[in-house]
Amino acid sequence: MDEEKILALNELLSAGKFGTLKSELAEMNEVDIAEFFGGLEPKSQLLVFRILPKDLSSEVFAYLEPDDQMNIVNSITDRELSELVDELFLDDTVDFLEEVPANVVTRVLKNADKETRKLINRFLQYPENSAGSIMTIEMVQLHDTITVGQAIETIRRTGVDKETIYTCYCIDKARHLIGTIDLSELIFNDDSVPISDIMEEDESLISVKTLDDQEEVADIVRKYDLLSVPVTDNEGRLVGIITVDDIVDIIDAENTEDFEKMAKVLHSDESYLKTSVFKLARNRIPWLLILMISATFTGRIIEGFENMLAAIAGLTAAIPMLMDTGGNAGNQTSTLAIRGLATGDIEPRDYIRILWKELRIGVICGAILAIANMLRLYLLQFVGWSSGGIHVFLVICSAMFCAVVLAKVIGCTLPLAAKAIKLDPALMAGPMITTIVDAVTLLIYLGLARTFLNGLGV
């Protein structure tokens, strides 16, 4: 939505032209109204919320930021609240309740009807990130004994409040999920056809369980290009559905979590600008501390070679470059491996193939880098090319080659090993790789130096 439109709406609001404002808003998409809403003062928010037609106001509510939702709920009457809860889809109510303080939850529950209250309470108990915690119950359920004509009749009569009518769920008398049927199948078939003849069943029937992780659910929806997926309990009874728009949000959230792990910060659900400085600092300190302390290794290694480093010119100056190059080479491999594991492109059982590939990639990259580095050192004349300088150069370039090859090997081994023993590759492997590659690079470099430069200065 453009700035001009928002300005125009604000003008109508401040001029008190509520009639015009109301009809302007009624023409708009609920997502855009929510965007306009977010920029208003709390008092104006309440006013605009009350201007909106009831069905539109609940749609807008579902798209508001938690803070604004709470502001509304705290300002409206019990009766308005009860109507709002009634209009909202159950998954949106549960989403909202998961973010607010207990007293708000209590008030919302008090104003929900008995059946909804029971459902909300059950939904709030599903573990975070489980299919149960994100599903909704507003789906079309059809008994398996009816015909296409009866099914369409049922949808027309009961479908208005459903989150989707495009996939319908067929159940038997005991509410077991036994098939799904797309609305398009109903439209293209004759009224007299029994739906059991055309539904997807048995092996083609794709469903998830309430305790399945939301990431698995996302993988299934993505793999089979579904618009929605049914959720069953352990006995196979239909208890809810999850729609593709929620899956898109989950994919985004999971990706953000992966980026957080790469950034070595703890996970946070809140948006950056709304999180306090202390909370942000708290999310970042743990890994910074752990990694700093693990750098003790590199310090110790250098200490052990201090006399040699002091005696031979040019040795110390190359340390940052070697460590950075090793780190970058390892980081390339580990990031791609972690991403590949996340998308299913690679699996732990491919380890030998991957190792063999990375070994050869390491040899190629290492050789090119070593040669380029030789040229660089020569052109920039870091230390004298003549006398001892050439030996130092050779040690630096050999160490560079070994460091790149080993970084590639470590970079693919750790994530796959973590995955194989069911640990999170991004969390376990990422930070360890830097530390290990750093230490190994230094040991190779200084070890080579001690072996080959012994006569030069020590």
Place this chain on the structure above:
Amino acid sequence: MDEEKILALNELLSAGKFGTLKSELAEMNEVDIAEFFGGLEPKSQLLVFRILPKDLSSEVFAYLEPDDQMNIVNSITDRELSELVDELFLDDTVDFLEEVPANVVTRVLKNADKETRKLINRFLQYPENSAGSIMTIEMVQLHDTITVGQAIETIRRTGVDKETIYTCYCIDKARHLIGTIDLSELIFNDDSVPISDIMEEDESLISVKTLDDQEEVADIVRKYDLLSVPVTDNEGRLVGIITVDDIVDIIDAENTEDFEKMAKVLHSDESYLKTSVFKLARNRIPWLLILMISATFTGRIIEGFENMLAAIAGLTAAIPMLMDTGGNAGNQTSTLAIRGLATGDIEPRDYIRILWKELRIGVICGAILAIANMLRLYLLQFVGWSSGGIHVFLVICSAMFCAVVLAKVIGCTLPLAAKAIKLDPALMAGPMITTIVDAVTLLIYLGLARTFLNGLGV
């Protein structure tokens, strides 16, 4: 799909029980059949492909890997190819043709009917990653003058081959897109209602243009929770649609690209296991080279302080730890900033707020790390705590504090600056940050050491 099922199918295949195999496959989902297919020998692939009913075989074809698709196309007769192209959705044909050599494209085009050939040629000309290159033309188009009853009649008559019938597109006589209407709206309204009364139009009508970037299209589908979005040409005429399942694939691909940039490798469309070692090495060498050469700065800086480093015990040993900590602190901020910019959580205009936040976060993290480091150095007795040792410790800890604060400032400034001047933050800012933070950290550290430790050894 489980391993057992695949084994059972393979047994049917090798036993030559094609009748049973055919009926087993007909029960399965096309995605699972494609998975089974991927594990077969080329010869068996052709056999299975021919066993499948025509409509199912084209659905399976769309889910195959490009290599397997090419194997099929190269093995079937012209007549079979012509039938296949006829059954495929246009976007799947175009996807496939974008991956194969020119001679295969020519053969496919030769076997398509004239109208399809014209369309394919036009689609292949849209720029990569544009809305035009990923859209399909199999959508339901309704003239704005008809009623709900006529609309449903049209859908039943012409909808079978459409990629989605759940959103229908209303056009005027000149084919301008003037509205969209959900199938659910048609179902819940009376047959006699004119569709122009209930369609989404004007401001609620959401569409994209053929040359829009696919990332923008994904943002719109995600924001408005759409099942499909219409694509128009510059004159506003409807030319195609993009469905949500393709959007999910695009979100995945865009995220993978962001991970590749973080890993500092060039983008590759192919799956890791199928890419040759040389190509993988080629994708990784450029950034490794650039970053190695940029490490010349750090080398030069250390060279300038070589005498001091040689003279004072303990100074050199702290270099890797300081650089790693600075790098990690900067990396935390830059990764979160790059991700925040990608999801729209933050924008360049928030720079001052973000800078102020990061400055305070830097002070908190820097102080905690400096204190922790002091303890660590004391406990591990790196160099003598008495005599000059304490001064070295103080310099190391002060440098650590300054490095963390500066890393946070640089880490948020560069990505936002890149975005503000329309450069890709992940590509421009990521690699530069390491180099700049490294150099700045070293300069602060060695500068502080020269200033305060002058009397100790130099």
